[in-house]
Amino acid sequence: MRLAELSRRSGVSAATIKYYLREGLLPPGERVTATQAEYGAEHLRRLRLVRALVQVGGVPVARAREVLRAVDDAGQDRHGRLGAAVWALPHGPEPEEDDPVTALARERAAELTARLGGSGHGEGQAEGPPHRMLVSALAALLRLGYPCELEQLLPYGELAARLAVHDLDVIERYEPGNAQVEAAVALTVLYEPVLLALRRLAHAAESERRYAAPERRPPAGPVSPAAGEAGR
Amino acid sequence: MRLAELSRRSGVSAATIKYYLREGLLPPGERVTATQAEYGAEHLRRLRLVRALVQVGGVPVARAREVLRAVDDAGQDRHGRLGAAVWALPHGPEPEEDDPVTALARERAAELTARLGGSGHGEGQAEGPPHRMLVSALAALLRLGYPCELEQLLPYGELAARLAVHDLDVIERYEPGNAQVEAAVALTVLYEPVLLALRRLAHAAESERRYAAPERRPPAGPVSPAAGEAGR
Known part of the structure; x- marks a missing residue:
């Protein structure tokens, strides 16, 4: 598919896709003409992951790049790639040393x-x-x-x-x-x-x-009285 | 205890305590002289909560004030106060409407x-x-x-x-x-x-x-061989 189609199917704007390409978060497509490239299912899948990291998880772009590098590391087995990718995620404040x-x-x-x-x-x-x-x-x-x-x-x-x-x-x-x-x-x-x-x-x-006061509790079972409106 | 003691025991600087007092995150102490006030165990406890919210949880001060207002709401029972306080915490992005x-x-x-x-x-x-x-x-x-x-x-x-x-x-x-x-x-x-x-x-x-490759797995029990160093 072309960039426009990738944008339509991923819900990510063409400008954002170009930005991700420049930043190395998305591998380049296969060049078909001087100005056009062809993208595949793996680009669509990768875009979903990038959005999960950057847009939902709030992972900074530089950090996301490290995560993806670990995902792609063919020199590692599945456990190694998974571990390295999760380790590259942000983990909040570091513990204080010497305390x-x-x-x-x-x-x-x-x-x-x-x-x-x-x-x-x-x-x-x-x-x-x-x-x-x-x-x-x-x-x-x-x-x-x-x-x-x-x-x-x-x-x-x-x-x-x-x-x-x-x-x-x-x-x-x-x-x-x-x-x-x-x-x-x-x-x-x-x-x-x-x-x-x-x-x-x-x-x-x-x-x-x-x-909760009893009248605010939902009915506990078939024999209990209907919950009242008092106290709401 | 005086402000200096409250600061020492809570680990919160006097300047930060004064800021919390001004912002209403901490109830005022009992005034003993024109310039000094006396603080009690409830101030120490409240300071711990404020630090948990603001310093660890990253709750904005204005939001923390709302949480504390719910905690202190004597007109509510325990369930109501607990619920209102947790509802006042930040909850991330709101769902998009009409989507x-x-x-x-x-x-x-x-x-x-x-x-x-x-x-x-x-x-x-x-x-x-x-x-x-x-x-x-x-x-x-x-x-x-x-x-x-x-x-x-x-x-x-x-x-x-x-x-x-x-x-x-x-x-x-x-x-x-x-x-x-x-x-x-x-x-x-x-x-x-x-x-x-x-x-x-x-x-x-x-x-x-x-x-993980078998040689990277930790020993599974007393009869298993010692984990090798290969693949680490």
């Missing part, structure tokens, strides 16, 4: 991943960006005096491990190779707000279940 | 919350900010052609419901009243990066389990 609270957070993170080890929290992750993101998040909890004990953290880790199994099952429906690695990166980014929104909704639901 | 993809995302979100209804996804949530955050996140998936079927989403919703039970158990250890609502809001914000970091780590671990 006793960070040292404690590091210890807590190491205990946690050791305890989750049974579910396969891999080696070599201890110095990666997701691990540093965890240390940074735990340091914030500790610094502010909020609960950060292993028993608080373990359920989070166990549920994350289950989500990972589910997510990789979804990803395996994509064709092995670039398409699969691209989908994995896009879904890592795009499901994060889904997860956070569902957690906030679930909090509201659980708070309602526990604390 | 067929958003309409489909809205439908998908409604189906999902209906299916999760058994775990108590409350009434009145359908138009709240966490619900709109969900619609927006699903619209992004749909627009980019990534999987967004109910079977993909349900495990996320079910795990979020479990986290909510766990989280409210943690929160109930705080004294009912302001302390509890403040902790709930702080933990909503502070555990989000913990959850995202653990999900990324779990992805890496599951990818390693499935795809």
Whole structure:
């Protein structure tokens, strides 16, 4: 397809596509005349990933380029490409160095991943960006005096491990190779707000279940009276 | 305690505390002389929450003020105050109006919350900010052609419901009243990066389990050979 068609099918303006081409986020098309190039399905797929990263995930263009370089690294196996691509994503503030609270957070993170080890929290992750993101998040909890004990953290880790199994099952429906690695990166980014929104909704639901005045609770089952309008 | 002591114990500079006082994020202390005021444990607690919101969560000051107003709203019961405070948090981009993809995302979100209804996804949530955050996140998936079927989403919703039970158990250890609502809001914000970091780590671990070359896998149990150094 030509650029105009690629723009129509991707919903990305021709100017933005040209910008992505210049910035190396999109491989060049196959040149057919001096001024025209032909684009294929892989360009369409790559554009989706770029939009997921840049437009939805807010990943800076330079960072997105690194992610894509890892996706395309034919010298790595699937695990290596996936890992490198996710490591290249932004991970929030780095943990502070040489700080006793960070040292404690590091210890807590190491205990946690050791305890989750049974579910396969891999080696070599201890110095990666997701691990540093965890240390940074735990340091914030500790610094502010909020609960950060292993028993608080373990359920989070166990549920994350289950989500990972589910997510990789979804990803395996994509064709092995670039398409699969691209989908994995896009879904890592795009499901994060889904997860956070569902957690906030679930909090509201659980708070309602526990604390709402009875007339504000939705009917619990066929025998309960219809919920009243009082207190709304 | 005096301002200097409050600064020392909270780790927040005196200048920042004065700024928070001026902006109404912190209630005034009890005036003891023309130039000095006395602060109590509730100021220390409130400062922790403000830091969680503003410094860690990146919540703008004006938005933080709204969150705190909801926390302090004595006219509301616990469920109402908690809900209002979380609704006042930033929720990312609003869903686009009058757009067929958003309409489909809205439908998908409604189906999902209906299916999760058994775990108590409350009434009145359908138009709240966490619900709109969900619609927006699903619209992004749909627009980019990534999987967004109910079977993909349900495990996320079910795990979020479990986290909510766990989280409210943690929160109930705080004294009912302001302390509890403040902790709930702080933990909503502070555990989000913990959850995202653990999900990324779990992805890496599951990818390693499935795809890493055998010599890169950590030993699976006592009988397995020591992991080699090849391929690192």
